[in-house]
Amino acid sequence: xxxxxVGFGFNAEKSHVPAYRxxxxxxLTAVVDPVTARRAAALRQYPNIRVYEKFGDxxxxxxxxxxxVDICLPNTFHLESVKQALGADKHVLCEKPLVLNKNExxxxxxxxxxxxxxxxxxHNYKFAPSxxxxxxxxxxxxxxxxxxxxxxxxxxxxxxxxxxxxRQSENNPELFGGGIMIDHGLDAISxxxxxxxxxxxxxxxxxxxxxxxxxxxxxxxxxxxxxxEKLINITxxxxxxxxxxxxxxxxxxxxxxIENNDxxxxxxxxxxxxxxxxxxxxxxxxxxxxxxLIDNLVDCINTKNTKPFPLMEAGLVLDIxxxxxxxxxxxxxxxxx
Ligand SMILES: NC(=O)c1ccc[n+]([C@@H]2O[C@H](COP(=O)([O-])OP(=O)(O)OC[C@H]3O[C@@H](n4cnc5c(N)ncnc54)[C@H](O)[C@@H]3O)[C@@H](O)[C@H]2O)c1
Numbered sequence: 001x002x003x004x005x006v007g008f009g010f011n012a013e014k015s016h017v018p019a020y021r022x023x024x025x026x027x028l029t030a031v032v033d034p035v036t037a038r039r040a041a042a043l044r045q046y047p048n049i050r051v052y053e054k055f056g057d058x059x060x061x062x063x064x065x066x067x068x069v070d071i072c073l074p075n076t077f078h079l080e081s082v083k084q085a086l087g088a089d090k091h092v093l094c095e096k097p098l099v100l101n102k103n104e105x106x107x108x109x110x111x112x113x114x115x116x117x118x119x120x121x122x123h124n125y126k127f128a129p130s131x132x133x134x135x136x137x138x139x140x141x142x143x144x145x146x147x148x149x150x151x152x153x154x155x156x157x158x159x160x161x162x163x164x165x166x167r168q169s170e171n172n173p174e175l176f177g178g179g180i181m182i183d184h185g186l187d188a189i190s191x192x193x194x195x196x197x198x199x200x201x202x203x204x205x206x207x208x209x210x211x212x213x214x215x216x217x218x219x220x221x222x223x224x225x226x227x228x229e230k231l232i233n234i235t236x237x238x239x240x241x242x243x244x245x246x247x248x249x250x251x252x253x254x255x256x257x258i259e260n261n262d263x264x265x266x267x268x269x270x271x272x273x274x275x276x277x278x279x280x281x282x283x284x285x286x287x288x289x290x291x292x293l294i295d296n297l298v299d300c301i302n303t304k305n306t307k308p309f310p311l312m313e314a315g316l317v318l319d320i321x322x323x324x325x326x327x328x329x330x331x332x333x334x335x336x337x
Contacts, residue, residue: 003066094122180236219238219239323337
């Protein structure tokens, strides 16, 4: 399948391109970016691709050579560019968050449905190898009935690829379109969904912009979810200087703890088992998570599945974030979802 990347910044170069490079079923044929240096960076790696300053020009001149449009733009440009791509009857892979509110979400789901095209949000934490393995252990009943989970996702430490050596979207509230909840809050909810299935019934949240000197974005959220008989405590922060994630899941028979590339499985009355699963939560590119995601995207396209799971999940995430904001404005009161 032939892919065009729209927005050749940090994420396109560090995550998507390495995944495409290792696959024989995906050809990168075009890149769109208004910044000359970014088009040059794409051409250095793929001398034979077409490059365009504007997405409209690519669709006008080269549409027949594209099956999938891969949107890696700053968040606030997702809505319009996804509409453009679906309008040209392309399948769409779109970086997260797909969009910023439920109205935009329903509009896109409707267009994808009408056009019979796959719209696939990049919820890549679902495909992080140690999360996939932990889900397997839980499903196998290794820790019995899960009761409690604690997730800590700390972002930071990006090495931008843009000329000014800084991701455009990272520190710009207008381009980012929201704070930590639409960034790592989304990831944490997606991990909970992957591990436990189902959905939460209520949320209590505290969301803050503690480091007011760097930007106007909320940089810390601490929230709890009542999730079908389980309590999940989540802390997501972009205050630090390097990315790190820790996950702990406790059940009736034991506990799973994930620390970067190791899973510790501790079952009552048995020695702790340490399982090495290269996941590299400390690499902001997360390049090795994308292969599973692309497998699933290709499968959805081949089977004409226009309701890929991450698209459904994107709607759930927006619901939860809306209720998190209500809770925060009400001093952390529990809000039904
Ligand atoms: N899945 C993940 O783990 C992950 C990680 C980082 C970023 N992201 C997401 O990826 C997206 C991009 O983030 P990034 O860090 O790569 O940002 P970035 O600022 O590094 O890159 C954005 C690129 O888009 C280009 N651009 C801007 N306007 C454009 C337009 N109208 N047409 C074409 N190109 C345009 C910019 O020149 C830049 O090259 C965001 O939605 C972000 O949330 C996801």
